[in-house]
Amino acid sequence: MLTEDQGLTLSPDEYSLLTDLYQLTMAACYTGEGLAEHPASFELFVRHLPESFGYLIAMGLAQGLHYLENLHFSSEQLEALEKTGIFNHAPPQFWSLLASGRFTGDVWAVPEGTAVFANEPLLRVDAPLWQAQIVETYLLNTINYQTLIATRAARMRDIAGEKAMLLEFGTRRAFSPQGSLWAARAALAGGLDATSNVLAALKLGHKPSGTMAHSLVMAIKALSGSEDEAFTAFSRYFPGAPLLIDTYDTVAAAQGLADKVRTGEAEVRGVRLDSGDLASLSQKVRSLLPDISIFASGDLDEWEIARLQEAGASIDGYGLGTRLVTGKPVNGVYKLVEIDGIPTMKQSSQKATYPGRKQVFRSYDQGVIQFDRLGLASESIEEGEIPLLNLVMKQGKPLFNPESLETIRQRTHASVASLPDATRYLHQPIPIQVNISDKLESLRQSLLVNS
């Protein structure tokens, strides 16, 4: 298992070592100092929203809980760790702790599909210190990436409108095979309709989606002499499937198809455009083939969809790949906020955190979020407020069955609908105001004084 594997795949059994070395060295130190079992709380949040983002859609919790529930170290893994020599001075109890260790803590989290803002915990872990420490890396990995993708997907859906068909095409540019599965999940939960990734679709209980590629047109044209024959051949086995018409000359291809539709020789339900001036080409294709679905692809994102709409494009659906699944990350962090009931905070330059176990209290007016109040978990809910963090795992056991992607997708949709227009802008959006409660601010001030 731990020998070199050219595929560099990983099995769920290996996830316990999918962590930064320092999580394990710190756990060893906690053990030696007699602190390993002290009750600790860590919170996962972003310090700032990514540039040009007015909100984030929380995502990735399901994989996080699955990881926590299954966390354990095999004897093979412990042996491999020991062999590194790094732990030669670690206390012997460290090894028995890992060998018998499971995650036995509680988890509070905002449901997947919920809109969140800077400094608001997406998740809190209340657990023995060593456990809460070592799970940091994996939890950040799943929540950072899936939150990024779900947020991008929600923004694309928001700008494209409910009727547009939005397809996830990013597998070839995703950052590893598993990255493509996670991207597909978060994209579907964030508002896209389907993915071209066959494995992801089947694993997620979806039907995969797609069109055709230039290679089919090129191969059949080379062998039979015409692009037209490629369309006919493909339609023979996939009647009505969208045809890719930009391999040579988009408008000429559309004209050819229109002629065949008129004479009844072909039935065309959709085409895809993958290059050129998509706005003007889509209009020309529309005039030739008025009743079909026109799909566009090629480095598209929410800003490009908006630009195409403004340019009067006649596009019914978008293939979204590279710019959906790659790019600047969501920079979530996971910070100690309490140990043995003592609130803690980091005071590093520009990276200071709020102390204590917190709750987010959200206030609405006629279905629209007015503001959030970031307070201590011990504070009372004020009238009209809804607390966002719920207990989802108790003593290492999930309290609920996993939600369906459809449930999460509906929550995402409702979350976006509850945002003021200015929070949904693609350019210079205005996030919801997050007010710090008096009690939290007093606690912060008292710790500043005491440090």
Add this chain to the structure above:
Amino acid sequence: MLTEDQGLTLSPDEYSLLTDLYQLTMAACYTGEGLAEHPASFELFVRHLPESFGYLIAMGLAQGLHYLENLHFSSEQLEALEKTGIFNHAPPQFWSLLASGRFTGDVWAVPEGTAVFANEPLLRVDAPLWQAQIVETYLLNTINYQTLIATRAARMRDIAGEKAMLLEFGTRRAFSPQGSLWAARAALAGGLDATSNVLAALKLGHKPSGTMAHSLVMAIKALSGSEDEAFTAFSRYFPGAPLLIDTYDTVAAAQGLADKVRTGEAEVRGVRLDSGDLASLSQKVRSLLPDISIFASGDLDEWEIARLQEAGASIDGYGLGTRLVTGKPVNGVYKLVEIDGIPTMKQSSQKATYPGRKQVFRSYDQGVIQFDRLGLASESIEEGEIPLLNLVMKQGKPLFNPESLETIRQRTHASVASLPDATRYLHQPIPIQVNISDKLESLRQSLLVNS
């Protein structure tokens, strides 16, 4: 296997479905048209280098070959595909083709660690059309991502110098757990010294590396009252391991350590700075602790390393995370260049390709690359030229054992050393000139005329 799995892990057995749906629908169409077994050639290349990149370091071939060697479809997978209903009109032979199908083609590739430029094939697949088609998605996935990371790592090494200790810290921000493994592999092969990712290090036969986190300082300070005690505790189990000194006040922490070093109470070999003005803090820490290693981290990349050097920072090593493992992708594409011996090319607006099976002929002068010649594979090697693409897989079997990471890392180092200074610039680099051979240009022109 194909039921919903909350972990969204994947096993190597599943990789055959890790593809875009259209690869399979096209394979079905080829089968129905009697074209599935026609010999085809596809090449993988980038149309443009990423912005501010003067070169790419090819990476990810090992995972690609491993995938090709093991490619097969299980009866369970075929059943799941059939159940989607998408293939209801596909020819029956399609199912037997997949059931018995293995990859039986040849692969030509540039070795991992080689510098490549726009339009130069990193890899060519010569295989029956259906096989060459369906492997596109996976090959692009592994080569696009690992090439990005290896290139970033090589640039970081180039600017930081050979003596700097460069550590990969990106797991928490990587795009999925497997993404973190691939990032670690490519980063090490691209020139970094070690990774903090325990699982990746062990799988790659490396020793994981790391320091400590703020949470340890915060926890021990909260419980015992001092940051100092945190350092003492950690050093008890990990003597000489670098200490993280920016949790509260970097200079005060360094002063405290210096006092203890002077009195012989502590032995400090290294510290890490993770916030604040790293240039000026590193100088202050150096004046207090002249003989230790100073590590810096926090959203660093090659440009930031250069900036710190210019600002006179006194830093011995860098922790490289977020900006190494995320960001804009390498946009490799995979295009049909020949079918049944007939050269093909795509003529889409701004996405036109060069036809035919190609070779890259590289010319050096005193160890420095002068220019490349992109020609047809059938062209002769001219005096002094070295062809970059080698046959690495014959009829589905690899011709060589996988290379060690150390071998690839040395090749990367030699590749960067062979580039002119201007190609290595971080700002407005000048790529090596890629000359199109007369024969290739003639072929392209002839196909333009004939289309």
